[in-house]
Amino acid sequence: MQNRSHRSAAADTRCSIGRAIEVVGDRWSLLILREALQGATRFSDFRERLHVASDVLTQRLGVLVDGGVLDKRPYREAGSRPRMGYHLTPAGRDLTVVLGALQQWGDHYRPHPDGPLVGRGSRVSGRQLRVAFVDDEGREASLDDVDLGVPVAAP
Amino acid sequence: MQNRSHRSAAADTRCSIGRAIEVVGDRWSLLILREALQGATRFSDFRERLHVASDVLTQRLGVLVDGGVLDKRPYREAGSRPRMGYHLTPAGRDLTVVLGALQQWGDHYRPHPDGPLVGRGSRVSGRQLRVAFVDDEGREASLDDVDLGVPVAAP
Numbered sequence: 200m201q202n203r204s205h206r207s208a209a210a211d212t213r214c215s216i217g218r219a220i221e222v223v224g225d226r227w228s229l230l231i232l233r234e235a236l237q238g239a240t241r242f243s244d245f246r247e248r249l250h251v252a253s254d255v256l257t258q259r260l261g262v263l264v265d266g267g268v269l270d271k272r273p274y275r276e277a278g279s280r281p282r283m284g285y286h287l288t289p290a291g292r293d294l295t296v297v298l299g300a301l302q303q304w305g306d307h308y309r310p311h312p313d314g315p316l317v318g319r320g321s322r323v324s325g326r327q328l329r330v331a332f333v334d335d336e337g338r339e340a341s342l343d344d345v346d347l348g349v350p351v352a353a354p
Numbered sequence: 355m356q357n358r359s360h361r362s363a364a365a366d367t368r369c370s371i372g373r374a375i376e377v378v379g380d381r382w383s384l385l386i387l388r389e390a391l392q393g394a395t396r397f398s399d400f401r402e403r404l405h406v407a408s409d410v411l412t413q414r415l416g417v418l419v420d421g422g423v424l425d426k427r428p429y430r431e432a433g434s435r436p437r438m439g440y441h442l443t444p445a446g447r448d449l450t451v452v453l454g455a456l457q458q459w460g461d462h463y464r465p466h467p468d469g470p471l472v473g474r475g476s477r478v479s480g481r482q483l484r485v486a487f488v489d490d491e492g493r494e495a496s497l498d499d500v501d502l503g504v505p506v507a508a509p
Contacts, residue, residue: 305370
């Protein structure tokens with residue numbers, strides 16, 4: 200994996216944030232994920248949509264595959280040689296929460312002068328959605344009350 | 355999400371995810387934020403907790419200050435020269451959602467063999483919290499129903 204020299208320092212072994220960042224904590228990986236959530240699967244799709252260099256894309260796709268976020272599956276189009284496609288795993292789909300949180304923050308704090316083109320919505324109800332902290336009874340918590348460092352009892 | 359007419363570089367101008375990533379889309383920035391949310395404010399705090407090189411830390415703190423996430427304020431301890439402290443702005447505090455989403459994903463998909471030491475909880479109710487998509491009536495949406503690319507009507 201990339202930045203192996205950073206890993207011991209950047210990611211505390213007992214910190215889930217650090218371990219998540221090992222897989223998706225860089226710009227290209229997050230942008231690749233964004234495109235994957237919009238349906239991109241082919242190397243050429245990612246390369247063209249992101250204008251990313253092939254060697255960088257190859258490296259980042261490898262990290263995402265190794266990290267269990269993307270699944271590599273061969274496909275073949277008529278008249279072409281077999282190629283590999285990259286499909287989101289359940290772990291990859293669950294990163295929708297991370298991407299949604301980034302989108303929401305960007306909408307609010309890095310707004311485009313003309314406003315956002317797209318946002319978070321439900322395919323079922325059609326309602327707008329936001330990313331929030333909720334408790335086990337589905338009640339939303341105020342962000343001021345949230346602590347990411349609450350000790351967890353040993354199992 | 356994707357801006358079909360300006361698909362250049364990492365951050366599409368109309369894409370809030372891309373613009374958020376410009377500020378916080380790298381490993382060190384996310385780790386600096388994690389420490390800031392846990393109370394770190396001094397350069398030396400960040401450097402020692404993260405084992406990050408001073409030049410890298412200086413550069414990343416600068417991006418976070420320029421991006422409106424951290425606010426630079428001078429402080430002075432007895433017998434020392436004045437130094438700059440780095441404090442979360444409201445925009446920085448709101449990134450709790452992003453960090454919480456990363457933590458939750460790491461807990462689930464990159465678990466430590468001994469389980470997590472800390473998690474997401476409410477300082478008020480003491481209840482465990484999770485990061486989820488909710489609608490304007492506070493109803494939680496299933497992740498399968500979430501679309502981050504719903505067109506937003508022009509204002």
